[in-house]
Amino acid sequence: MNEKKVLLVDDDKDFVAAQSVLLGHEGYQIFTAHSGEEGFKKAKEVKPDLIVLDVNMETQNAGFNMNRKVRNEGDLKHIPIIMLTGIETYPVTSQTLEMYNAMMASGDFDLQEVLKVGNNNSNTGVQFKDDNGKPFYLSLDSFVSKANSETGLLPEIHRLIG
Amino acid sequence: MVKKVLFPDKYIVQAIRLIKIRWLVSIFLFIALFFSLYFKVPGLHIPGLLTSAIFLAFLNAVYYVWIYRTGKKCGFSCERPAKINIVVQIVFDFLMLTTILHFSGGIENPGIVFYIFHMILSGIYLKPRNAYLITLLAVFFFLALVFTEYTGMLPHYSINKYILDLTLHEPVYLFISLGLFVITSFLAAFIAVSLSEQLRVTQKLLEKSNQSLLEKDKIKDEFVQRVTHDIKGGLAVTHSCLTVVEKQILGPLTPKNAEFVEKALNRTNKLSDFINELLTLTKMRLANRFDTSKLSVSEMINNVVQNMQSDAEKKDIKLTLTLHNVTLYMNGIKVSIEEALTNLVHNAVKYTPNEGEVRVSVKKNGEKIIIEVKDTGYGIPESDHSKIFSDFFRAGNTKDIEGTGLGLSLVKAIIERHKGTINFTSKENIGTTFTVIFDAIPA
Numbered sequence: 001m002n003e004k005k006v007l008l009v010d011d012d013k014d015f016v017a018a019q020s021v022l023l024g025h026e027g028y029q030i031f032t033a034h035s036g037e038e039g040f041k042k043a044k045e046v047k048p049d050l051i052v053l054d055v056n057m058e059t060q061n062a063g064f065n066m067n068r069k070v071r072n073e074g075d076l077k078h079i080p081i082i083m084l085t086g087i088e089t090y091p092v093t094s095q096t097l098e099m100y101n102a103m104m105a106s107g108d109f110d111l112q113e114v115l116k117v118g119n120n121n122s123n124t125g126v127q128f129k130d131d132n133g134k135p136f137y138l139s140l141d142s143f144v145s146k147a148n149s150e151t152g153l154l155p156e157i158h159r160l161i162g
Numbered sequence: 163m164v165k166k167v168l169f170p171d172k173y174i175v176q177a178i179r180l181i182k183i184r185w186l187v188s189i190f191l192f193i194a195l196f197f198s199l200y201f202k203v204p205g206l207h208i209p210g211l212l213t214s215a216i217f218l219a220f221l222n223a224v225y226y227v228w229i230y231r232t233g234k235k236c237g238f239s240c241e242r243p244a245k246i247n248i249v250v251q252i253v254f255d256f257l258m259l260t261t262i263l264h265f266s267g268g269i270e271n272p273g274i275v276f277y278i279f280h281m282i283l284s285g286i287y288l289k290p291r292n293a294y295l296i297t298l299l300a301v302f303f304f305l306a307l308v309f310t311e312y313t314g315m316l317p318h319y320s321i322n323k324y325i326l327d328l329t330l331h332e333p334v335y336l337f338i339s340l341g342l343f344v345i346t347s348f349l350a351a352f353i354a355v356s357l358s359e360q361l362r363v364t365q366k367l368l369e370k371s372n373q374s375l376l377e378k379d380k381i382k383d384e385f386v387q388r389v390t391h392d393i394k395g396g397l398a399v400t401h402s403c404l405t406v407v408e409k410q411i412l413g414p415l416t417p418k419n420a421e422f423v424e425k426a427l428n429r430t431n432k433l434s435d436f437i438n439e440l441l442t443l444t445k446m447r448l449a450n451r452f453d454t455s456k457l458s459v460s461e462m463i464n465n466v467v468q469n470m471q472s473d474a475e476k477k478d479i480k481l482t483l484t485l486h487n488v489t490l491y492m493n494g495i496k497v498s499i500e501e502a503l504t505n506l507v508h509n510a511v512k513y514t515p516n517e518g519e520v521r522v523s524v525k526k527n528g529e530k531i532i533i534e535v536k537d538t539g540y541g542i543p544e545s546d547h548s549k550i551f552s553d554f555f556r557a558g559n560t561k562d563i564e565g566t567g568l569g570l571s572l573v574k575a576i577i578e579r580h581k582g583t584i585n586f587t588s589k590e591n592i593g594t595t596f597t598v599i600f601d602a603i604p605a
Binding site: 014 | 398409411
């Protein structure tokens with residue numbers, strides 16, 4: 001059987017170790033990386049069917065930045081990505097997001113949390129500040145809270161690659 | 163941080179109070195004039211007094227229209243326009259008082275004490291410098307009156323022959339009474355100014371400590387949020403690692419070992435639930451942004467009750483929902499309201515013994531939506547009634563049932579965020595009824 005390849009990128013090595021075993025047990029072939037940079041290199045190398053990506057690694061938004069790089073890379077951009085986060089996400093409507101966007105641009109508002117748009121995954125996206133402090137909107141395939149990874153991660157993987 | 167509460171501005175209120183008092187003074191003047199005509203009091207200059215009284219009433223009407231219009235449009239910055247109104251009132255009062263005194267005996271008239279009222283008032287409501295200026299102005303008016311009458315530039319309408327002799331022919335007496343008047347004026351102003359300064363200082367201090375308390379509370383909440391967040395992350399990893407062992411992926415466990423791993427997993431799950439509730443609660447308290455929308459109350463409560471149905475069935479509890487009105491809408495955050503309602507119904511099911519009953523009902527009363535969750539459960543002991551909404555509090559008769567003690571404080575925080583109220587009545591071993599009230603919005 002042709003095993004589906006999953007790339008796990010998270011700087012928490014214990015978490016990666018445990019998830020590798022668990023996902024391996026589910027029949028996936030697991031590759032791991034512990035930073036955004038390493039993750040991107042691995043992704044180019046192994047061309048996984050799915051990437052599970054932590055947000056906060058070497059920098060607060062390393063995961064989002066890697067996600068962006070993958071999306072801009074010709075042979076990788078079709079790969080679905082599940083973002084994992086331990087930080088608080090706050091669901092808002094797109095109008096509210098626009099408002100925050102304007103506030104951040106004018107410097108009136110410092111975003112502490114990642115704003116998540118939409119409740120269904122079809123139009124999930126986040127608003128975050130990139131490393132230059134510029135607000136950036138990133139459309140996501142999936143966004144799962146780490147604390148619920150037991151209930152959330154596996155169903156999401158099944159949903160995206162079967 | 164602290165929102166300015168919209169009160170009718172206190173200076174506007176004060177200006178209106180002055181106007182009200184002046185109506186009384188005008189009426190009193192007319193009555194006094196009437197009596198002095200009737201009893202033929204000698205010395206008074208009646209036409210002058212009558213004109214003054216009419217003019218005073220006219221001025222008062224002007225003040226009233228002015229402050230009424232100011233109050234309507236000044237919004238948050240009423241202090242300055244209202245103070246200008248008050249100062250104009252005071253200055254013209256001094257002028258009118260001086261005129262009236264002139265027509266009714268000048269320095270002979272004991273009414274000179276009326277100057278003092280405004281000195282005290284301005285000491286309370288104006289800056290110290292302005293209060294002293296007002297006092298100086300009054301003193302100047304009065305001295306000018308006495309001087310012009312004394313030198314004969316203005317006629318003196320004497321109301322008392324004896325005092326006339328004394329005042330007009332005894333410069334020492336005249337000088338002493340004027341001196342006393344000046345001293346009294348400034349003393350009165352000084353006392354009012356220093357008292358109100360003290361009050362202002364105390365008020366500032368109170369505001370400051372209130373502010374710092376609020377900030378400390380916020381820092382505490384942020385701290386709790388950060389700590390729980392770190393704990394949550396650690397727990398998630400622990401949970402994953404334990405799951406690896408529990409699933410025996412890497413090797414078999416002895417039944418005893420499996421049992422202990424399962425215990426550990428269970429406890430991690432519970433701790434995780436607890437942390438999640440704590441986080442939600444702190445987040446609620448910290449959140450100052452709201453993404454509200456129009457919510458169908460009947461739809462939400464219907465979902466909540468349906469989701470709880472299987473839990474109720476496990477305990478053979480009859481869980482029913484009565485909707486007296488299906489088109490009920492409110493403004494709010496859907497997830498929060500659903501969380502609060504779920505918590506309430508879940509609690510009712512949890513704290514009701516097997517084969518009991520939980521009845522949920524929704525109705526409309528005027529502009530209010532009333533949600534009732536009534537159970538035939540263990541009830542809350544009387545002695546615990548005042549504490550059940552506190553963080554980490556669990557009633558004395560629930561020790562054998564698992565819970566975090568955060569549920570109801572979360573419920574209360576959510577409901578209060580939505581400007582709603584929650585109350586309950588409870589009798590031990592008979593049951594509890596929680597009543598939640600929200601404001602309804604048009605369908």
